Amino acid sequence: MKKIRCAIYTRKSSEEGLEQDFNSLHAQREACAAYILSQASEGWTLLPDEYDDGGLSGGTLERPALQRLMKDIEAGRIDIVIVYKVDRLSRSLLDFAKLVEAFDKANVSFVSVTQSFNTTNSMGRLTLNMLLSFAQFEREVTAERIRDKIAASKARGMWMGGNPPLGYKPDGRTLAIVEEHAEIVRHLFARYLDLGNVRLVACELTREGIIAPERIATTGRAIGGRPFTRGQIYKLLSNPIYIGEIHHKGQVHAGKHEAIIDRATWDSVQRMLAANLQGERSGGTAQSPSLLAGRVFDQHGEPLVAVHACKGKVRYRYYVSRSLQHDPDARSTDGLRIPALEIEAAVSQLLAEALDDPLALLAQAGIPLESDRLRMILKQAEQLATSIRGKQRDTIRDLVAKVAVQAREISVELSVTTLCTTLAVEHPADTQTSIPLTSPVRLTHTGRAIRLVQRDGRPVLQDRPDPGLVELLRKGRGWWQQLQNGTIDIATIAREEKVNDSWVSRLVRLNFLAPSIVKAILAGTQPASVSATSLRTASLPIDWDEQIALFGM
Incomplete structure (x- = not known):
C-alpha cells in the first residue's frame, strides 16, 4: 500500500487563550489527527512536523x-494538507486561489475535516470556492462592524488607540495630559506665533537645546530623543487634538480629553499656516519654478538652496548658501544670496550663445561629425537655442549638469549626453560627459542680496524697469514742479509725506539727473551702481558727464 504523507495546518486569529495548556490550536490538531487515523486503511500517515500559526x-x-x-510542499515532502476548516488556511479568495494553484502544481490534495471535501475532484473545488466566498464575506462584514464601531466611538469623543500625540498619554478611552510635555507644545505654538516661520522655530529650538521627548510607541519602539524636524512641527501645529477635538473622515467631534491649546491661539496659528503654505505647486505647475534647483554650487563646492519669500502677492526667489538657509543671522562673507531670475537668465544666455556654434561644442567634446549630417545638426541646434531663449524649462534643466558661481564668473557644465540626444548625434562611450562653459559675470552686493552684473556693469537680468527707481524719479519730478510754481515749500512737502526735509531735498535733486541716466532707468538698462540707495546718498554733481562717470556708465 502506498504511504500518503499528511500535514496538519492550524491557525488562530487572536492570541487570546494561547497560553492555556489546551487551546484552540490543540483542538484543531486533535480533530485533524483523528480524521487522518480514520483513513489509515487508505495509507494516510501523520507527519511529525507541526504547522501552527497563533495570533495571525x-x-x-x-x-x-x-x-x-509551502516550502515542504515544494520539496515534495507532503501529499495532503489537512485543516479543521477552510478559512483556517485563508480568508481571501485571491490568496486561496494561489494556494490551490501551488497545491496542484505539486500534486498535493487539500482536505477540510469538518466540511468533508477535498480538491482532488471538481465538486470539491466548486464547494471549496463557495465556502471561501462566504468566509471572505464574513471577514468583510466584521471589518465593516469594526469601522462602524470606531466611527461611533470617535463621535462620542473617545480615543481609539494608536500613538498618542506629544503632551498626552492614554487613559482608558481618553487622553490624559503629560504636563512636562504639554509645556513644550505650548512653547512651540507661542514661538510660531512670534516668528511666523517653521524653519526659524526649528532653528530656535535647536539653539535652546529643546528636543522631542523620548517616548515608547505602541509597537515598543523608542521614538523622540532628537531635535524637532520641520515635518514634526507642521504636524504638531495642525493637530486638532490639542484643542480638545477629534476628527474622523471630515467630521469634527468634541473629545473627552482636556485641551492643551486655547481656541484663540489655535485659530491664529492656523491662519498663519494657511498664509505661509508652501510646496503645493512645484515643478512644471509652479508659478515661478526654481529652474536650477539642486544644480547650483558656490566657489567652495557647497550647494545653494532654492528658497523664496513673498511680499504681498509677489513671490521672490533666491539661491542661498546652506549656511544662510539654516542660520539667517549668519554674516559669513562667503554666504551667497543670489536672485534666482538673474542667475537663471545668465545660464540660459550662456547656453544659447554656445549653441549658436554647435560644431565647436561637439568638437570640444571630441565627437566626430559626418559631413552629410552637418546641415541637420545646425538646424537642430538653432531650434534648441531658440527654445532656450524662449525659457523652455525642461530643455535648460536637462542640458545643465552643474553651475558653479565664482566671484568674477559663472561656469556651467553642459551635459554631452543630453546634447547628443537632442541633436540626434551618436555619443561615443570614450568621450567626456560634460562640456565646461564660462561667462564673465561678476557678483556685486546690493543690500542683503547679491546681484549678477556683466562686464560693463549692467545687470544680467534687464527685462523690466525697477519700479522703486521709477517711483523716486516720479516723486522728484512732481515735487520740483510744485516748488517751481511756488504753491508749496520743502517743509510742507516733508510734513505731508511724513518725512524729514533732507529726504525731500535729496529726491528733488533727481530732477537734474543726466538724460542718459534717466533713459536707462526707464528702460531698465541702468548698471547695478544706479540703485535707490546710491541715488539718495551720492553727492550728485551738476555736470552730466561727471554724473555718468560717477555711476560708471
Missing part, C-alpha cells in the same frame, strides 16, 4: 508556519 490573521499569506508548509 487569515487575510495574509505572510505567516511563518504557512511559509514552512
Whole structure:
C-alpha cells in the first residue's frame, strides 16, 4: 500500500487563550489527527512536523508556519494538507486561489475535516470556492462592524488607540495630559506665533537645546530623543487634538480629553499656516519654478538652496548658501544670496550663445561629425537655442549638469549626453560627459542680496524697469514742479509725506539727473551702481558727464 504523507495546518486569529495548556490550536490538531487515523486503511500517515500559526490573521499569506508548509510542499515532502476548516488556511479568495494553484502544481490534495471535501475532484473545488466566498464575506462584514464601531466611538469623543500625540498619554478611552510635555507644545505654538516661520522655530529650538521627548510607541519602539524636524512641527501645529477635538473622515467631534491649546491661539496659528503654505505647486505647475534647483554650487563646492519669500502677492526667489538657509543671522562673507531670475537668465544666455556654434561644442567634446549630417545638426541646434531663449524649462534643466558661481564668473557644465540626444548625434562611450562653459559675470552686493552684473556693469537680468527707481524719479519730478510754481515749500512737502526735509531735498535733486541716466532707468538698462540707495546718498554733481562717470556708465 502506498504511504500518503499528511500535514496538519492550524491557525488562530487572536492570541487570546494561547497560553492555556489546551487551546484552540490543540483542538484543531486533535480533530485533524483523528480524521487522518480514520483513513489509515487508505495509507494516510501523520507527519511529525507541526504547522501552527497563533495570533495571525487569515487575510495574509505572510505567516511563518504557512511559509514552512509551502516550502515542504515544494520539496515534495507532503501529499495532503489537512485543516479543521477552510478559512483556517485563508480568508481571501485571491490568496486561496494561489494556494490551490501551488497545491496542484505539486500534486498535493487539500482536505477540510469538518466540511468533508477535498480538491482532488471538481465538486470539491466548486464547494471549496463557495465556502471561501462566504468566509471572505464574513471577514468583510466584521471589518465593516469594526469601522462602524470606531466611527461611533470617535463621535462620542473617545480615543481609539494608536500613538498618542506629544503632551498626552492614554487613559482608558481618553487622553490624559503629560504636563512636562504639554509645556513644550505650548512653547512651540507661542514661538510660531512670534516668528511666523517653521524653519526659524526649528532653528530656535535647536539653539535652546529643546528636543522631542523620548517616548515608547505602541509597537515598543523608542521614538523622540532628537531635535524637532520641520515635518514634526507642521504636524504638531495642525493637530486638532490639542484643542480638545477629534476628527474622523471630515467630521469634527468634541473629545473627552482636556485641551492643551486655547481656541484663540489655535485659530491664529492656523491662519498663519494657511498664509505661509508652501510646496503645493512645484515643478512644471509652479508659478515661478526654481529652474536650477539642486544644480547650483558656490566657489567652495557647497550647494545653494532654492528658497523664496513673498511680499504681498509677489513671490521672490533666491539661491542661498546652506549656511544662510539654516542660520539667517549668519554674516559669513562667503554666504551667497543670489536672485534666482538673474542667475537663471545668465545660464540660459550662456547656453544659447554656445549653441549658436554647435560644431565647436561637439568638437570640444571630441565627437566626430559626418559631413552629410552637418546641415541637420545646425538646424537642430538653432531650434534648441531658440527654445532656450524662449525659457523652455525642461530643455535648460536637462542640458545643465552643474553651475558653479565664482566671484568674477559663472561656469556651467553642459551635459554631452543630453546634447547628443537632442541633436540626434551618436555619443561615443570614450568621450567626456560634460562640456565646461564660462561667462564673465561678476557678483556685486546690493543690500542683503547679491546681484549678477556683466562686464560693463549692467545687470544680467534687464527685462523690466525697477519700479522703486521709477517711483523716486516720479516723486522728484512732481515735487520740483510744485516748488517751481511756488504753491508749496520743502517743509510742507516733508510734513505731508511724513518725512524729514533732507529726504525731500535729496529726491528733488533727481530732477537734474543726466538724460542718459534717466533713459536707462526707464528702460531698465541702468548698471547695478544706479540703485535707490546710491541715488539718495551720492553727492550728485551738476555736470552730466561727471554724473555718468560717477555711476560708471
